[in-house]
Amino acid sequence: MSTSDQNKEVCFYQEWMTLQEQELSELNRAIALKANGCATDAELSQLIDKIMNNFQDYVQKRSLMASADVSPYFAPTWCTSLERSVLWIGGCRPSSYIRLIYALCGLQIESRFAEFLRGARIGNLGELSARQISMVDRLQGNTISEERKLSTRLASLQEDVLDHPLAAIALNSGSHCTDSCGTADEVLDKHGLAMAGILEEADQLRLNTLRELVRILTPPQAVDFIAAGKKLRLCMQDWGKKRDLDHGRN
């Protein structure tokens, strides 16, 4: 295997996070134009399509990279401790997109936040119709059910590691397990492929959930929602970096 796998993974992640910042800037520009009546729904939709396509590309490339070696994606060292502590199968929980919609609606509606949020850009999400809310609720139910299925399959895969043949290989290896590395590698490679399959399905669930949400929302609502999600994602990284520094982690 190449000695630069780690470098490739870190670069790939850094490029992705840089793209997130660029996309957030574009979204903010579109939101400003929209507020002045200078952006049409078609223009907003075009931006959303571009962002969704970028996400799909990322998922496809990551899936290819993970098929070579999946294990780092389950708890990447290139994220901060804070980000790692909230990971679910290599990313955010798909249901958390929907939690964010609820949070944004709630923030808009709760009067005690009115002053706090003066000027905040979540305007359009306070105006979800009853039909939209019931569609979001239904999506939430389906998403949680799909998440649970994947969690259960991951649990079985994780338990399989302690089953034979690995238990047998470990028991029959010498004191430092080095003599058993070759045989263990074969079993672990096969296990890794199954884990990569779960990662791919989790990514697909994230992608599909986001696509469904964008379909339910109007273009101005979708732009606000995606911008809020990216802002929160980038803040998690910044907060995580600060906290790691505070605790002397590099």
Add this chain to the structure above:
Amino acid sequence: MSTSDQNKEVCFYQEWMTLQEQELSELNRAIALKANGCATDAELSQLIDKIMNNFQDYVQKRSLMASADVSPYFAPTWCTSLERSVLWIGGCRPSSYIRLIYALCGLQIESRFAEFLRGARIGNLGELSARQISMVDRLQGNTISEERKLSTRLASLQEDVLDHPLAAIALNSGSHCTDSCGTADEVLDKHGLAMAGILEEADQLRLNTLRELVRILTPPQAVDFIAAGKKLRLCMQDWGKKRDLDHGRN
């Protein structure tokens, strides 16, 4: 906060893994004495008690350390990628102890492994009584049910991160979220305490499951089982190190 938190955590982990090697040597010595009829059940029990007390100490110290900052324990950078990919709430799944028992019984019984395992030290686990097997089965059911409860609570906590107040803080912060760090820190500290609570309960479930198993097994069986578990744990570390090296990870 101290700048040496990371050092403390890494040292604590390394000491624990060194202790695992020492305990495995002691177990292997006891198993050899037992095979020659030179170790009594009382002597084996004493060794098991010592090992269980060490585990309890570890859990208590870790819980104290995690209450200061829990996030690194959910995906520790001091483990290999392979080890991190099979983690469940900062350690192994409690149900995997029981999977290991089943694997060891199976290995013993399956005749096609007979030659492969000639001389392997799992002798006593092939002789579980029907009563022991039914107790292990019941424990497995309870353990999986407790695991699911904790997984569900962790899922809620992870989703809470994307809810307000953090969503509101992120939306109202400047472009690099630095102005919101203080407020975010307070919320994240509170969230961290809840995560530390889950970690403590997961550790307690691991400890209790192991205690129950030791109670069900005879001292010679328990010694074989604990030795196999530690051997597998140490092999996972060795295999993980080799695989990280192969992929150019440090």
